[in-house]
Amino acid sequence: MRRIILSTESGADLPGDLAEKYDVQVVPMHIIMDGKDYLDGSLPVQDIYDYYGRTKKIPSTTSTNAHEYQEFFATIRENFPDCIIIHIGYTSKASSSFQNAVIAAKEFEDVFLIDALNVTGGLAAIVLYAAKSLEKEPDIEPETLVEKIEAIVPKSRLAFIPGSLEFLKAGGRVSNMASLIGALLKIKPCIELKDGKLMSTKKYRGKMSGASEKLLSDYLNEFNIDREQLYFIYSIGLDETIKQRMDEVAKENGFQNIKWIQAGGMISTHSGAGGFGIAGLEE
Structure with missing residues (x-):
């Protein structure tokens, strides 16, 4: 064979x-940064955020x-x-x-x-x-x-809250990004994949700690996710107490295996530092 x-x-x-x-x-x-082409994975994600901190420019991909x-x-x-x-x-x-x-x-x-x-x-x-x-x-x-x-494929469900709306706006990959203009400093948008497109769906207010817990609650209410495996995605800068709380909530909801995935350079360039996401497969 x-x-x-x-x-x-x-x-x-x-x-x-x-x-x-x-x-x-x-x-x-x-990843294109300061006119140089980097292979995703060849440079630390922190370099992307440091570059933005110095220049206020967001790399492209x-x-x-x-x-x-x-x-x-x-x-x-x-x-x-x-x-x-x-x-x-x-x-x-x-x-x-x-x-x-x-x-x-x-x-x-x-x-x-x-x-x-x-x-x-x-x-x-x-x-x-x-x-x-x-x-x-x-x-x-x-x-x-x-x-x-x-x-x-159609049973894989992803939802995330970007860490920086500046990065999200600059990335230009969200189909209905215009709906967020005017409220960029007041909300934390939930981004989901709809028919393969990144779409802004729900909007959360307040700190990431509260928004992430509300996101997980909404996610589990909307999708019948297989309890065998759940994936959490984070970008550098997400508070450790949020990770701990998400683990607790996932276990309370019967998930047997929980895997944390760090967003790499490609995704971090569009979501910014401190982002949080959830992925799983529907039954």
């Missing part, structure tokens, strides 16, 4: 230990290009000869990265592409679902695994 290798982008914020455990291959996206994908898929084949590649990509509604993967995959056989229509922990939840499915059934047919992953 030919080996199946899973891959994704750095925008999934897949923890390094889990990527290593499941042999998930991760291709970097790009770009997708992985088609040539990089060609090299990425070729390297996977070199490291895992005769493998089948299943690439689970960053939402095509917020980046050209997935389309570039489609272009590159034309040069290869047995490369399956899945648009996860999600980012950060929402994308990671899908990738890890695929990895665990493959671990449980290593001889699964690739077409069957692809069908299972595609079926879970």
